[in-house]
Amino acid sequence: MNSTTVRHLLLSLTAAAASLFAPLRADLLPVEKQSVTLGFIKLTDCAPLVIAKELRYFEDEGISVKLEAQSNWKVLLDRVVSGELDGAHMLAGQPLAATIGYGTEAHILVSYSLDYNGNGITVSNKVWEEMKEHAPALRAETPEHPIGADPLRPVVDRMKSEGDPMRMGMVFPVSTHNYELRYWLAAGGIHPGFYTRTDNTGQTEAEVLLSVTPPPQMPATMDAGTIEGYCVGEPWNQQAVAMGIGVPVTTNYDIWKNNPEKVFGVTKEWAEAHPHTWTALTKALIRAGKWLDASPENRVKAAEILSRPEYVGADEEVIANSMTGTFEFNPGYKRPMPDFNVFYRYHASYPFYSDAVWFLTQMRRWGQIREDHPDAWYHQVANNVYRPDVYRDAMAELIDDTDFEPERFADIGFTAEDLPETDGFKPATDDFIDGRTYDGREPNAYINSFDIGLKTEVD
C-alpha cells in the first residue's frame, strides 16, 4: 500500500472511531421555534442573512425566517430586546455596549460574525476640492491610497477659524464606523472628541463634530449640507458617487485590514430558551457566508438579490461595485478591492475574542467606558458576549451533514479545515493605517499607545 492509501485508511479509521463516541448528528436539529423573525438594516453586509433565506439554507434546517428591515440601529436593538425580533444583523460594538450597560442594557450573545470590512469614508465635493488644494498628490488621476486624514487638517482648521466646525456623520455611537472614523481622524492628528459624564454626544474637545445619521439617509444629509462627510457601509458611499455629491476617500480596509464589522446577535434569554434554533441559524449563516466568498459569480448573483426592494433595494449597479470587488473613489476612478467585503475568507465568520476586545479598547479610548479596568475585565466581557462554542457546534454539525448528505453539500461542503485553530485571540497585528500594533491580550497597553485618546492607569 502506498502512503496515500495508508493515510486515507488511518483517517477513515479515526473518523469511524470518533463517530462511535459522537452523538448521532446529521439529523435535523430539534429546533424549538420554526418561525423566526430577524431584523436587518439596509446595508450590503446583511448578505449572509438574505442569502441564507433565498438559497433556502434556513429552510433546510426546518426554520422559516422573516427578514424585517429596521429604520435605524436603535430601533433594531430595542426590538430584539423586547422580543419582537428573535435576532438581528448588529454592529459588532452593539452586543458589547449593551452587555456592559452603555445605551440600552441587555445581555446579547454573538455566535457568528457576518463580515469584515465593507465601510468607506466619504466627503462632500466641496471638501474634496479643498483637500486637493492643500495636497497636490491628491490631484492625480489615480492618487495613491490609502489616504490618511492629514490632507483634511487645513480644511478642519479653516472651518474652526470661521466658527463653524466641520461635521461628519456616523451611524451609531457604538458602531464600527464611529471607531473607524475616529481612528482615521486621530491618526491624521485631528481630535474627534471625547464622551464624558455630561456629554454623551462625544464632542468634548472635538475638532470635528461627529453625529449619528441612519445609513440610508447619509447621502441626502450630506447633500443638504448638514454634514460634510460620513463613514458608513455600502452601498451608501457608492451611492454618493452615483448621485455626484461626494467622493469616498478611504475604506475601513485601509484603516485596518480585515476588521470585524457586523455580527449576528441574539439576547441571552432567547438563546437559553432556543439553543437548537440558535445553532441551526448559525449553521445556515455559515453556509451562506461560504457561498458568498466561493466565487465572483456568486457575488454577482448576491448583488441582484440584494437589490430587491424588500432587502437593500438600492440599484443593482450601485451594489455590484463593492460586492464584486471594485470600489469607485472619485467618479471614474475604480480601484480593484477584492477584499472590500469578506464574508468567509480568513475565518471572517468566526467570533474571535480579540475582535471584541478591540472595540472595548476604543470605547475606553474615547470615554464611552468611563473607568479603568484590568486586562482581565476586557477578556471577561469578550467571553461573556462572544460564543465561539456555538460556532464550533454548528460547524461540527455541518461537517457531519456534508459527510451524510454529500448531494446537498456538493458546491459548498465543510471539512475540519473550515475551523480555525485558535484560542480565540488572533496573533498581534500591525495592519493599521498608522502602523500601530494591536495585541488583544494586552488591551490596556494598546489604549495607552495612542497619541490622541484617554489614557488608563492600569498596567
Place this chain on the structure above:
Amino acid sequence: MKRTLRTLLIPLFSLGLFLAGWHFFAGTVETALGTFPTPGSTWSAARDLVDETLAEHQSRKDYVTRMEERRERHETLQERRRKRAEERGREFTPREFRAPPYSGKPTYPEQILRSLSTVFFGFLIAIAIGIPLGILCGMNDTVQKALQPVIQIMKPVSPLAWLPLVTLVVSSRISSGDDGMEVSFVVSAIVVALCSLWPTLINTAAGVSSVSEDHLNVGRVLRLPWHTRVFKIILPSALPQIFTGMRISLGIGWMVLIAAEMLAQNPGLGKFVWDMFQNGSSQTLGMIMASIITIGAIGFLLDRGMLLLERMVTYSPAKG
C-alpha cells in the same frame, strides 16, 4: 342627459388638466434620486406592484410543491439514517417531518388590508370612548366643564409625540409572538384612537346638547328611564352630528396611521412608503407616488363609506 354629461365631463376635464400640469411640473424638478415622478412613471410603478403581487402568489404555490418534495426527501433520508445507526450499533429514533411555515413578504394589497384593519380597530376604540363620553358631556354641563381642559390640551397633540410613550407601555404589557395581537398592531391602533377620538367626542357632545328642549321635555313628562331617553330621544336626534364627528375621526385616524407606521416601522402602507424611501433606488420615487395616490384614494373611499352609512341610518328631515 345634459346634467349627467356635465357632472361627468367637468371632473374629467379638470382631472385631465391636473395630469397635464403634473406631468409638466414633474419634468422640471430634479432630485437626488432622479426626476420627480410623472404620471407615466407612477403608472409603471403601479404595474410593477401588480407584477410583484402576482409573483408573490406564485411563490406561495411553489412553496407548497417544495414542501412536498422536502417531505419525500425526508423519508428517503430516514432510511439512510436507519442504516447508518445500524452500522454504528446505535438506536435510531425516527423523526417526523415538520414543514416550516411560509415566510414570504406581504403583498401590496395585504399591506393595504393591514393598514385598514389597524385603522378600524383604532377607530372602534375611539368611538367606544368618544361617544359615551360625548353623550355624558352633552347631557351634563358639569361633566362638560370638568373635561374641557383635558380635551383641549390633548386634542392638538400629534401622533408622533404619543408614539414613544404608547410603544413603551404596550411592549411592557404584551410581547409579540404570543397568541394574540402583535405589539406593533396594538401600538398603531392606540395611537390612532388617541388622536382621532376628539372630533367624535366634541361633535357628540355638541349634538347631544343641541337636542330640542321639546323632545327632552317629553321624556321628562313621561318619566322615561335614562336609557330610554338616551336611545330613543337623544341619540336619534344627535345622530347626524355624531356621524359627522365619526367621519372626521376616521379621516384623521387614517392620516395618523400612515405617520405612525412610518415612524415606528409598524407593517402597513406607511412602512411601505418609508421602506421605498430607504431603498433610494431609481424606482423609489414612482413607488412612493403610487402609494400616495393609494393612500388618498382609500381615504376618499373611507369618507364616502361613512357618508353612505350615515344616510342609511339617520332620519333626515329634508327627505320628509
